Amino acid sequence: MIQIPETFARRTIDREADEGRAWLACLPHLVDEILERWSCRPTGPVRHGQVGVIIPVQSVQGTDRASAVLKVSFPHPGNVHEPDALDVWGGRGAVRLHKRDDSCFALLLERAGDGTLADLDDIDEAMAMAGGLSRRLAVQAPPGLPRLGDRTAEWEDDLRKDAERLPRSLPPRVIQAAIATVRELGRDHPDTLVHGDLHLGNVLRAEREPWLAIDPKGYVGDPSYDAITLVRSRWDALSGALDLKAALLRRLTIFADAAELDRERVRRWTQARAVMEAYWGRDHGDPAWLVQASDHIAESLT
Numbered sequence: 434m435i436q437i438p439e440t441f442a443r444r445t446i447d448r449e450a451d452e453g454r455a456w457l458a459c460l461p462h463l464v465d466e467i468l469e470r471w472s473c474r475p476t477g478p479v480r481h482g483q484v485g486v487i488i489p490v491q492s493v494q495g496t497d498r499a500s501a502v503l504k505v506s507f508p509h510p511g512n513v514h515e516p517d518a519l520d521v522w523g524g525r526g527a528v529r530l531h532k533r534d535d536s537c538f539a540l541l542l543e544r545a546g547d548g549t550l551a552d553l554d555d556i557d558e559a560m561a562m563a564g565g566l567s568r569r570l571a572v573q574a575p576p577g578l579p580r581l582g583d584r585t586a587e588w589e590d591d592l593r594k595d596a597e598r599l600p601r602s603l604p605p606r607v608i609q610a611a612i613a614t615v616r617e618l619g620r621d622h623p624d625t626l627v628h629g630d631l632h633l634g635n636v637l638r639a640e641r642e643p644w645l646a647i648d649p650k651g652y653v654g655d656p657s658y659d660a661i662t663l664v665r666s667r668w669d670a671l672s673g674a675l676d677l678k679a680a681l682l683r684r685l686t687i688f689a690d691a692a693e694l695d696r697e698r699v700r701r702w703t704q705a706r707a708v709m710e711a712y713w714g715r716d717h718g719d720p721a722w723l724v725q726a727s728d729h730i731a732e733s734l735t
Contacts, residue, residue: 434461435488441481445507456507464488464505467539471532473503482648484509489544501531506538514578514651516540521626526569527646528637545645551633556670559633560684562644563663564691567631567656570646571692574626574653581627581654585619588709595712603711603731610735611708614701622654631659633666656692657699661706661730663688668726678733700734707731 437457445453468474468490477489485506492501506512519530519542529543553559589612596608628635629650639645652658664671664684674680682700689699711727713719 435464435475435479435486437461437486438479438481441486444483449507453507460486460505463537463539464503467503467505467534467537471503471541473501473541484512485538490541500544502542502544504540504542508538511650512538515649517575517578518626518628518649518651521572521575522570524641525572526566526642526644527649528639542647543641543645545637545639545647548638549634550636550644551666552638553633556667556684557687559667560663560687561691563631563633563636564688564694566636566644566646567628567659567688567692567694570628570631570649571625571656574624578626578651578653580622581652581658582620582622585615588615588619588705591712592708599712599715602715603708603728604735607704607708607731607735610701611705611731614705618655618698618701624653625656627652627654627656628659630662632662655694655698655702657689657694657702658706660685660688660699660703661710664703664730665723665726668722672726672729677729681730681733704731704734707734 437460442457445457447453449456464486472493473490474493475488476491480487485504488503488505490501490503506515513535516530516533516535519527519540520533523529524543528545530540531543532541533539550559550562553562592608592612592615596603596605627650628646629652630648631646635648636644636646664681671677671680671684685699685703686696688694689696707727707730711724711731714724714727
């Protein structure tokens with residue numbers, strides 16, 4: 434039976450309260466049941482992300498899944514379409530999906546390496562690699578996935594309400610620029626599969642391909658939506674720049690060109706999402722550095 438990491442258990446209870454506590458109590462038995470059903474045995478210690486545990490496993494049947502990982506996540510809405518996206522990609526730029534049990538939020542996945550794009554010393558290289566990967570992941574989306582364009586009215590309404598509720602958090606011109614982007618570009622989304630959380634830490638070094646994406650949200654829309662999570666990665670390297678705007682635009686330009694996206698759309702979506710992230714972070718207790726990063730990005734790109 435697995436040992437649940439203490440840090441993961443504490444964060445889950447802090448975030449999900451009694452529901453999280455109840456899920457954690459059942460998790461070791463759930464993992465054992467899935468391991469037996471999928472004919473796997475653990476081969477290493479349990480690791481974890483924000484909402485799930487990851488267990489390195491080996492197939493006892495000696496199949497092509499001889500080296501894999503079992504991922505079991507808390508039943509969170511943000512994870513519902515992860516297997517759908519991975520299934521569509523079929524290993525193209527992302528880890529392969531071997532098995533899924535949607536009722537348990539359980540996935541048997543290809544095992545990649547330990548290093549990530551965030552480990553690269555050259556941030557320009559990391560942004561270029563992420564952009565190239567984004568281009569490869571930008572395929573026709575299947576039906577049934579959540580469409581970013583359907584959230585336009587909600588986003589605009591939230592931005593206006595947040596500006597009234599927190600009037601001194603960001604300058605009015607910054608808010609208005611974000612609202613304009615949502616209104617003007619929000620419904621103009623292509624039918625493209627979007628990762629939804631493509632930060633540098635969600636791209637793993639691998640052998641089958643140099644880099645493979647993990648943990649997609651599975652949206653339909655403009656891949657420019659993903660730029661905010663990339664540009665905010667390795668914030669420590671940006672925060673000390675003498676010219677923050679120039680440094681931000683350099684990162685975005687490298688990403689946009691590698692992803693074959695329009696530079697101005699990337700800039701506008703990054704600015705708008707930074708405003709939304711700044712407000713969301715204030716409401717949900719994000720670390721101070723993360724809220725400040727969103728503030729600086731929103732103002733610098735206005």
